[in-house]
Amino acid sequence: MLLFFLPLTVVGYGQCFLHGIVRNADTWELLPDVSVQLLNGVGGGHTDGNGRFKLQVDECGKLTLRLSSLGFEGADVDVDSRDTSILYLHLHPVNQELAAVRVTASYASVQQKRTPVLRMLESQELKVSSAPSLAQTLEIVPGVHAVNIGRSASKPMIRGMGLNRIAVVDRGIKQEGQQWGGDHALEIDQKAVHRVNVYKGSMSLRYGGDAMGGVLAINEHAPMPDAGLHADGEVWGESNGMLVGSTLGVEWQRNGFFAEGRATYAESGDYRVPTDTITYLSFLIPLYDRYLKNTATREAAGTLTVGVQAASLGTISLTGSLVSQRAGLFPGSHGVPSIARVLPDGNRRDIAMPSAAVNHWKAILNYFSPHLLGCWNISVDLGYQRNLRSEFSPFHTHYDAQPEPDVNKDLELGFDLTTLSGLLRTEWRPRAAVQLEFGLDGQWQRHVYDGYGFLLPSYRRFSGGLFAMGSWRCAWRWRLEGGARFDVGHYDIDRSYDIYLEEYLHRLGFMGEEQIAAYSLRSPSLQRTFYDLSWSVGATHYVSGEQTVKIYLGQSFRLPGVNELASNGMHHGAFRHEKGDPSLKSEKGIQLDVEYRYATESVEVALSPFGAYYFSYIFLEPTGRWSILPHAGQIYQYRTARSVMWGGEAELQWRFGGHYRLLTNVAALWMRNLTDGYPLPFCPPAKVQLDGEYRVHGVPIRWGELYLSLHPSYTFAQFETARNETPTQGYALLDALMRYAVQVSRCRFEFSFQCRNVFNERYFNHLSFYRKLNIPEVGRSFRLSLSASI
Known part of the structure; x- marks a missing residue:
C-alpha cells in the first residue's frame, strides 16, 4: 500500500x-x-x-x-x-x-516488489486502527481475520489458516505459547509494535512448517531510535466493559548506543452483548442486564531493548519482555449448565473463577554484521521464552473417584512451556544481480502439565532446518527466485494413565478390562520423528515503473502439533472433548500465489488470487461417539483428508484532492474436504471493507490537523459449513473515527474519538468460539484516546 x-x-x-x-x-x-x-x-x-x-x-x-x-x-x-x-x-x-x-x-513499496504477497503496517496506521487486540487491529488487511473468544482474546488467521499454521515472528524469533488454542489472546503488547509485515501465503522456506499459511513479522528491521531522548504516552478508554488503559514509551540514542522501553497496562470489566439468553449444552442460560458475567480482564506488559550500532561491529541488540494476562471465563459455559452461576455478584470488574492467567517471558538477542569481504552479511537471532498458562476452576471432577489435590486445588489445567530458539543466516551477493541466502535454525521445547484436569501430556520437542534461497535479476524487468529447505522434528511424549478414571469405570461395571484400560490411557508414551523437504520457485515481472506481477509456486509441510497427536480431555475453552491421533502424518500441500499490483502516487490497485492443494490436511472432526466423561458431549478427534483451498483479495487505494483518501478491499475464500466431499471447518466468510478519510483543510497548520473517517463493512453469510458447524448470517457494520493532532512547542498531541458498530447491530462472528453458544459480538461501543510524543 x-x-x-x-x-x-x-x-x-x-x-x-x-x-x-x-x-x-x-x-x-x-x-x-x-x-x-x-x-x-x-x-x-x-x-x-x-x-x-x-x-x-x-x-x-x-x-x-x-x-x-x-x-x-x-x-x-x-x-x-x-x-x-x-x-x-x-x-x-x-x-x-x-x-x-x-x-x-516508501520502504513498503520496495519490499512489496521483492517479496511474496506482503502488506506492511507502520505504527501510525496500527495506532489509528487500534482494536482491543492486535489480531483484531490487523483485520484491516484483506485476508486477515481474528479467531476470538469474547471481546479481546483473539488469535490471527491468514487466508483461513491460523493457530499453529501461521507464524508470529517477533524480532526474528517465532512466538511460542499455546498457539494451538484459539480461546486465549496472543501474548504480545500491541503498543510495543513499531511495524508489522503481513506475509500471505507459505513462508515455510524461511520460517519452517509453522509458516505454511503465512507470517506476521513484528518489528522486523525496526529502525534505530533517533538521536537524543524521546518519549511518548497514551491513555484510552472504552465504554463497553469500561475498559481503561495506558502506555508509556521512552527511547534514547547517542553515538550508536541506543535503548528503548515501554510499559503498558489495561483492564476492563464485564462486557455487554445484545442478547438476553445463550445456549449451552442444549440449556438456555439467561444474561442478566445483558452482561456476560465474569468476563473482566487485566493485562500488563513491559519491554526493554538495549543495543549498539557501529560501522565496524554491525548492530547488536538485546530485548527482554514480559506479558501478563488475566481473564475471567463466562461461568454459564463452563462445566455443568447452571443458572445459579450466572446470577449477578454485584461487581462488574472482579475476576472470579473460572478464569485463566498467562505469563509470557521472552529474551531475544539479535545481531546483524556489517559487510564482510564486500559481499557477505551474517545475522544471528537467539531467543528464550517461557509461557506459563493456568486455567482455574473450583475443584470438580467428572467422576467421583478423583480426590481433591493437596496443593493448587483449583488449578484445573496448567501448561508450562519453555522454548529455546536459534537462527543463523548468511547473505552473499557475488554480483549486483545475484543474491544468495543460507540458513540454519533450531528449536528445543519442554512442556510440563499440571492440574486436576487433563488435556495435554508433558513432552519434549526438537525441530531444526537447513535452507537455501536465491534470487537473480536475469534480464530487464525480470527477477527469478527459488529455494529449498529440509526440516526434521522429533517428539518425546510422556505416558499419562488416569488411575481414578480406571476406578470409576470399574465401579460402573459395563466395560471389559481391555476397554477400561483403553479409556484410562489418556496419552500413550510416544516417540515420533518427522522429516521432509519444502521448496519454492517464483518470478517477478516489473511490467513498468507502476506495474508489478508476481507468481510463486511451492510445496510446504507442517509437523503435527502435540495437541493433534496426544490431546485427550475436556477443553472447556472450546466446549468439547478433544482427542488426538498418535498415528497422524505430516501435513503437506502445494500452494500457488499470484499478485498484480499497480501503484502511482495517487492510486494503488492490488489483485491477489491464490490456491492450494493438501495431500493430508489435519482438522478436528466430530466422531459421533459420546465421551464417557459426564457433561462433555461427543468426542472431537483430529484426522487428515485431501483438501483444497482457493480464493483471493482485491484492494484499491485512492488519494485525491489533497485531502481525501479512499480505501476499499474484498476477500473471499473457499475450503473443501475432498476426501469426504464437504467444507472444512472454520472457513472465514467473504468480506468487503471501505475506509474513507477526509483531512479538514483551510485551517492554519499551527492550529492542528483534523481527520474524519468512516469505515463501513459487509460480511457475507457463511453457509458452507462442516459437520456440526453452525451456519452464520451476513451482517453490515459501520465504524466512525475523528482524529485531531496539534503541535505545541516540541510536543505533539493527538486526540481520537471512535464509535464502533454505530447502529448497534446484533451479529455473530463465524470465527468466534462463542458462536456455538449463540453469543453475539459486542454492540455499540465508544473509544477515547489521548497521546503525546516529544
Missing part, C-alpha cells in the same frame, strides 16, 4: 523539519553520505553514517528533494513537509537500467 507516514517529527511555528532514511533499493542497507538537496528552496545536507538526514525548511508545503550518491541513480522525490513524517527513501544502483528517476518515499 501507499505509505502511511509515521509522525516522528513535528512542525514548529513558521518552520518545518524533514527527517528521512535513505537505503539501497536492492540490499536495503543504509546509505551514508547521500546528498539531499531542496530543488524549490535553499538548503540541503547529507545522510549520516546511519543513512539518516534532517533538513530545516523555512516555508511549509510541497517540496522536491534531489538525492544523489556515487554509484547510484539520482532521484527526485516529491514530499509535503506539512505531513510531519519520517521519509523512507531508496536509491537504485547504477547497474540497473531504470528509465524513471522519480520515486515514491
Whole structure:
C-alpha cells in the first residue's frame, strides 16, 4: 500500500523539519553520505553514517528533494513537509537500467516488489486502527481475520489458516505459547509494535512448517531510535466493559548506543452483548442486564531493548519482555449448565473463577554484521521464552473417584512451556544481480502439565532446518527466485494413565478390562520423528515503473502439533472433548500465489488470487461417539483428508484532492474436504471493507490537523459449513473515527474519538468460539484516546 507516514517529527511555528532514511533499493542497507538537496528552496545536507538526514525548511508545503550518491541513480522525490513524517527513501544502483528517476518515499513499496504477497503496517496506521487486540487491529488487511473468544482474546488467521499454521515472528524469533488454542489472546503488547509485515501465503522456506499459511513479522528491521531522548504516552478508554488503559514509551540514542522501553497496562470489566439468553449444552442460560458475567480482564506488559550500532561491529541488540494476562471465563459455559452461576455478584470488574492467567517471558538477542569481504552479511537471532498458562476452576471432577489435590486445588489445567530458539543466516551477493541466502535454525521445547484436569501430556520437542534461497535479476524487468529447505522434528511424549478414571469405570461395571484400560490411557508414551523437504520457485515481472506481477509456486509441510497427536480431555475453552491421533502424518500441500499490483502516487490497485492443494490436511472432526466423561458431549478427534483451498483479495487505494483518501478491499475464500466431499471447518466468510478519510483543510497548520473517517463493512453469510458447524448470517457494520493532532512547542498531541458498530447491530462472528453458544459480538461501543510524543 501507499505509505502511511509515521509522525516522528513535528512542525514548529513558521518552520518545518524533514527527517528521512535513505537505503539501497536492492540490499536495503543504509546509505551514508547521500546528498539531499531542496530543488524549490535553499538548503540541503547529507545522510549520516546511519543513512539518516534532517533538513530545516523555512516555508511549509510541497517540496522536491534531489538525492544523489556515487554509484547510484539520482532521484527526485516529491514530499509535503506539512505531513510531519519520517521519509523512507531508496536509491537504485547504477547497474540497473531504470528509465524513471522519480520515486515514491516508501520502504513498503520496495519490499512489496521483492517479496511474496506482503502488506506492511507502520505504527501510525496500527495506532489509528487500534482494536482491543492486535489480531483484531490487523483485520484491516484483506485476508486477515481474528479467531476470538469474547471481546479481546483473539488469535490471527491468514487466508483461513491460523493457530499453529501461521507464524508470529517477533524480532526474528517465532512466538511460542499455546498457539494451538484459539480461546486465549496472543501474548504480545500491541503498543510495543513499531511495524508489522503481513506475509500471505507459505513462508515455510524461511520460517519452517509453522509458516505454511503465512507470517506476521513484528518489528522486523525496526529502525534505530533517533538521536537524543524521546518519549511518548497514551491513555484510552472504552465504554463497553469500561475498559481503561495506558502506555508509556521512552527511547534514547547517542553515538550508536541506543535503548528503548515501554510499559503498558489495561483492564476492563464485564462486557455487554445484545442478547438476553445463550445456549449451552442444549440449556438456555439467561444474561442478566445483558452482561456476560465474569468476563473482566487485566493485562500488563513491559519491554526493554538495549543495543549498539557501529560501522565496524554491525548492530547488536538485546530485548527482554514480559506479558501478563488475566481473564475471567463466562461461568454459564463452563462445566455443568447452571443458572445459579450466572446470577449477578454485584461487581462488574472482579475476576472470579473460572478464569485463566498467562505469563509470557521472552529474551531475544539479535545481531546483524556489517559487510564482510564486500559481499557477505551474517545475522544471528537467539531467543528464550517461557509461557506459563493456568486455567482455574473450583475443584470438580467428572467422576467421583478423583480426590481433591493437596496443593493448587483449583488449578484445573496448567501448561508450562519453555522454548529455546536459534537462527543463523548468511547473505552473499557475488554480483549486483545475484543474491544468495543460507540458513540454519533450531528449536528445543519442554512442556510440563499440571492440574486436576487433563488435556495435554508433558513432552519434549526438537525441530531444526537447513535452507537455501536465491534470487537473480536475469534480464530487464525480470527477477527469478527459488529455494529449498529440509526440516526434521522429533517428539518425546510422556505416558499419562488416569488411575481414578480406571476406578470409576470399574465401579460402573459395563466395560471389559481391555476397554477400561483403553479409556484410562489418556496419552500413550510416544516417540515420533518427522522429516521432509519444502521448496519454492517464483518470478517477478516489473511490467513498468507502476506495474508489478508476481507468481510463486511451492510445496510446504507442517509437523503435527502435540495437541493433534496426544490431546485427550475436556477443553472447556472450546466446549468439547478433544482427542488426538498418535498415528497422524505430516501435513503437506502445494500452494500457488499470484499478485498484480499497480501503484502511482495517487492510486494503488492490488489483485491477489491464490490456491492450494493438501495431500493430508489435519482438522478436528466430530466422531459421533459420546465421551464417557459426564457433561462433555461427543468426542472431537483430529484426522487428515485431501483438501483444497482457493480464493483471493482485491484492494484499491485512492488519494485525491489533497485531502481525501479512499480505501476499499474484498476477500473471499473457499475450503473443501475432498476426501469426504464437504467444507472444512472454520472457513472465514467473504468480506468487503471501505475506509474513507477526509483531512479538514483551510485551517492554519499551527492550529492542528483534523481527520474524519468512516469505515463501513459487509460480511457475507457463511453457509458452507462442516459437520456440526453452525451456519452464520451476513451482517453490515459501520465504524466512525475523528482524529485531531496539534503541535505545541516540541510536543505533539493527538486526540481520537471512535464509535464502533454505530447502529448497534446484533451479529455473530463465524470465527468466534462463542458462536456455538449463540453469543453475539459486542454492540455499540465508544473509544477515547489521548497521546503525546516529544
